[in-house]
Amino acid sequence: MNRYSKLAALSVVVLAVVIPACSSEKATDATDGNKTPVIAFVQTGADNDWRNAHTESVKQAAADHGYDLRFAEGQSKQENQLKALSSFVNQGVDVIVLAPIVETGWDNALEKAKQRGIPVVILDRQIKTDDESLYVTYIGADTYTEGQKAAQWLAGKTEGTAKVVELQGNPGASPTINRFNGFRDVIEDHPGIEIIASQSGEFRRSKGKEVMEALLKKHGKEIEVVYAHNDDMAIGAISAIEDAGLKPAEDIIIVSVDAVRAAFDAMVAGKLNCTVECNPLQGPLAMEAVAKILAGEADSLDKKTLIEDTVFEMEQAKDFIDSRKY
Amino acid sequence: MTIDPPNPIRRITTSPLFWPLLGLVLLLIFNAIFTPSFFNLEIRDGHLYGSMVDVLNRGSIGIIIAIGMTLVIATGGVDLSVGSIMAISGAVAALMLTESNVSLWGVIPCALLAATIAGLLNGLLVAVVGIQPVVATLILMVCGRGIARFLTGEKVIALVDDHFSAAFDYLGNGHFLGMPFPVTIFVLLVLATLVVVRKTVLGLFIESVGSNEVASRAVGIQARTIKIGVYAFCGFCAGIAGLIDASNINAADTVNAGVFTELDAIFAVVVGGTALTGGRFTLVGSVVGALLLQTLLTTLYTFGFASDTAPVPKAIVIVGVCLLQSDAFRQKFRRRSAA
Numbered sequence: 001m002n003r004y005s006k007l008a009a010l011s012v013v014v015l016a017v018v019i020p021a022c023s024s025e026k027a028t029d030a031t032d033g034n035k036t037p038v039i040a041f042v043q044t045g046a047d048n049d050w051r052n053a054h055t056e057s058v059k060q061a062a063a064d065h066g067y068d069l070r071f072a073e074g075q076s077k078q079e080n081q082l083k084a085l086s087s088f089v090n091q092g093v094d095v096i097v098l099a100p101i102v103e104t105g106w107d108n109a110l111e112k113a114k115q116r117g118i119p120v121v122i123l124d125r126q127i128k129t130d131d132e133s134l135y136v137t138y139i140g141a142d143t144y145t146e147g148q149k150a151a152q153w154l155a156g157k158t159e160g161t162a163k164v165v166e167l168q169g170n171p172g173a174s175p176t177i178n179r180f181n182g183f184r185d186v187i188e189d190h191p192g193i194e195i196i197a198s199q200s201g202e203f204r205r206s207k208g209k210e211v212m213e214a215l216l217k218k219h220g221k222e223i224e225v226v227y228a229h230n231d232d233m234a235i236g237a238i239s240a241i242e243d244a245g246l247k248p249a250e251d252i253i254i255v256s257v258d259a260v261r262a263a264f265d266a267m268v269a270g271k272l273n274c275t276v277e278c279n280p281l282q283g284p285l286a287m288e289a290v291a292k293i294l295a296g297e298a299d300s301l302d303k304k305t306l307i308e309d310t311v312f313e314m315e316q317a318k319d320f321i322d323s324r325k326y
Numbered sequence: 327m328t329i330d331p332p333n334p335i336r337r338i339t340t341s342p343l344f345w346p347l348l349g350l351v352l353l354l355i356f357n358a359i360f361t362p363s364f365f366n367l368e369i370r371d372g373h374l375y376g377s378m379v380d381v382l383n384r385g386s387i388g389i390i391i392a393i394g395m396t397l398v399i400a401t402g403g404v405d406l407s408v409g410s411i412m413a414i415s416g417a418v419a420a421l422m423l424t425e426s427n428v429s430l431w432g433v434i435p436c437a438l439l440a441a442t443i444a445g446l447l448n449g450l451l452v453a454v455v456g457i458q459p460v461v462a463t464l465i466l467m468v469c470g471r472g473i474a475r476f477l478t479g480e481k482v483i484a485l486v487d488d489h490f491s492a493a494f495d496y497l498g499n500g501h502f503l504g505m506p507f508p509v510t511i512f513v514l515l516v517l518a519t520l521v522v523v524r525k526t527v528l529g530l531f532i533e534s535v536g537s538n539e540v541a542s543r544a545v546g547i548q549a550r551t552i553k554i555g556v557y558a559f560c561g562f563c564a565g566i567a568g569l570i571d572a573s574n575i576n577a578a579d580t581v582n583a584g585v586f587t588e589l590d591a592i593f594a595v596v597v598g599g600t601a602l603t604g605g606r607f608t609l610v611g612s613v614v615g616a617l618l619l620q621t622l623l624t625t626l627y628t629f630g631f632a633s634d635t636a637p638v639p640k641a642i643v644i645v646g647v648c649l650l651q652s653d654a655f656r657q658k659f660r661r662r663s664a665a
Contacts, residue, residue, distance in 0.1 A: 045581060046475070046480045046481075046581065047482075047579075047581040047582065048482060049481070049482060052480070052481060075581070076581065171634040172634070197630055198632075199627055199630070200634075200636075204579070204582050205575040205577065205579065206571065206574060206575045206579070206582070209574070209575065210380075210384055210627070211627055213380050213384075214377065214380060214624055214627030214628045215627065215628075217363060217364070217366070217376060217377040217380065217628060218361060218363055218377075218627075218628045218630070220363075236575065239499070239575075243375075243499070244370060244375065245370040245371045245375070262484065262486070265486065265487070
């Protein structure tokens with residue numbers, strides 16, 4: 001056993017040397033911070049292509065502005081984001097950019113940032129709080145309008161009558177809530193459009209497929225439309241529809257949100273009818289806001305900036321597919 | 327207390343298989359009443375189609391992992407890293423299919439080898455270094471997913487267009503004899519495992535190591551080798567599950583692949599009648615336990631349960647089955663009904 005305890009001691013020593021070495025490197029960066037502003041970016045995770053494009057956009061924009069960007073991601077868990085947030089507050093960065101996973105539960109962490117005088121920019125997804133002074137500005141995709149646009153397109157396509165199956169995103173996430181509400185607020189005016197089932201596919205391909213399989217068994221040919229809160233779930237649903245011996249986009253109309261590259265592939269293949277763009281290239285806007293905050297012009301920023309999104313239909317897909325980077 | 331003549335009802339209810347089977351039957355009866363379409367079976371495109379087929383198809387990953395987990399738990403251990411091993415095996419397969427020209431017959435053994443090596447490392451940590459199984463496998467649970475994400479460069483590797491492999495697609499989406507191919511895989515794996523552990527002395531050795539390791543060593547059983555072997559086998563099973571999972575969506579999604587499968591597998595094994603303390607185990611029980619869990623999930627989807635309240639019925643069924651299994655609870659209940 002002695003051999004192992006020696007090994008263990010050795011690894012402890014190695015760790016003890018390596019870890020401070022890493023952190024001291026960062027510490028020197030921070031002292032230079034007088035010149036280079038240090039921006040912290042707390043991302044939700046790296047779970048899909050859209051998210052990676054979003055991360056890349058922020059990193060690129062920060063580099064263009066010459067900022068030192070500290071990056072952390074929550075691996076799809078709020079607790080990880082909270083930890084990263086408080087660690088950045090303790091490091092005393094200049095500005096924090098937060099892309100929250102869920103809407104609620106941020107007050108304490110943001111309160112701490114406020115006490116330390118660190119301004120916070122909320123990016124992509126919205127947060128819910130009673131105290132709006134906790135963040136400087138919100139920049140994001142207008143997920144509510146995306147839901148509305150999907151519903152408007154559908155109302156036009158089906159002339160106002162359809163039986164819809166909805167694949168929701170993660171329960172509690174703001175895109176889920178907004179795409180849920182936006183869609184419903186529009187179809188309220190179209191009594192012929194009816195949502196016959198609504199289940200969470202957790203924004204995941206495999207879950208979208210699994211849920212769609214189950215719904216096809218229950219409702220069968222009754223289903224006329226699938227409305228998916230993101231492209232990944234729509235792609236999962238397409239494969240479930242094919243397994244059921246039906247033709248996606250013909251027997252069942254499919255509309256989704258995000259407009260990632262894979263969705264364009266599906267549209268070109270004639271399997272997806274429409275996708276509402278949710279533009280992930282939010283980095284430049286976010287860094288412009290950061291620049292204004294650093295210049296002391298935070299008051300000139302709107303509390304809310306929404307990015308205008310486009311609707312892409314199957315027929316247009318061929319013309320746009322080559323320009324899609326993500 | 328006098329010795330009772332063998333009572334057939336008593337014998338059935340004391341079988342470890344009885345309670346999970348009862349739970350499964352109750353769940354199916356619930357479906358028969360509320361969603362009769364659950365039992366519809368028809369033939370579409372030359373293969374069977376229906377909710378019951380879905381249960382077997384989607385449940386196959388849970389069953390395959392539960393088989394490996396049963397043997398690990400029988401030795402008194404536990405493997406928390408199966409979800410991460412699934413991610414690794416999927417990542418290795420997707421990477422080789424996209425980045426190399428190796429044929430599928432080379433890809434599958436490599437992915438399974440990576441998974442088995444991961445399991446082997448668990449076994450070494452537990453049996454040779456003597457780390458507690460929960461801690462030893464926790465290490466790989468945490469860093470395994472990191473390894474998988476490193477392999478894929480933090481991206482979802484999609485097997486589409488040029489990289490689409492019909493043979494790999496068949497693993498998760500193909501059909502054999504009218505049933506989804508994953509069903510064939512798990513049936514073969516269950517049968518093979520049953521033959522190996524029940525027709526040879528190996529099963530007895532595993533149970534003996536789980537009941538009393540010191541005594542087993544004293545009678546000449548190589549407890550260490552047995553332990554390393556079951557962890558490696560568990561990794562191998564997780565590797566198969568990872569391949570099915572990746573093939574199912576034709577992509578290696580290292581963030582989402584196999585998340586929480588270790589908990590579902592442990593649940594399936596325990597509900598199936600194998601005690602976490604090790605010793606006697608029942609493979610068929612674990613299969614029933616895994617099926618119970620998947621039936622429940624599919625029921626929730628077809629029944630149209632709102633997604634934010636879905637964990638509630640799941641918890642109720644789990645508590646129910648565990649209470650039914652508990653001797654203490656049953657005895658209390660019997661006494662009260664007798665009074």
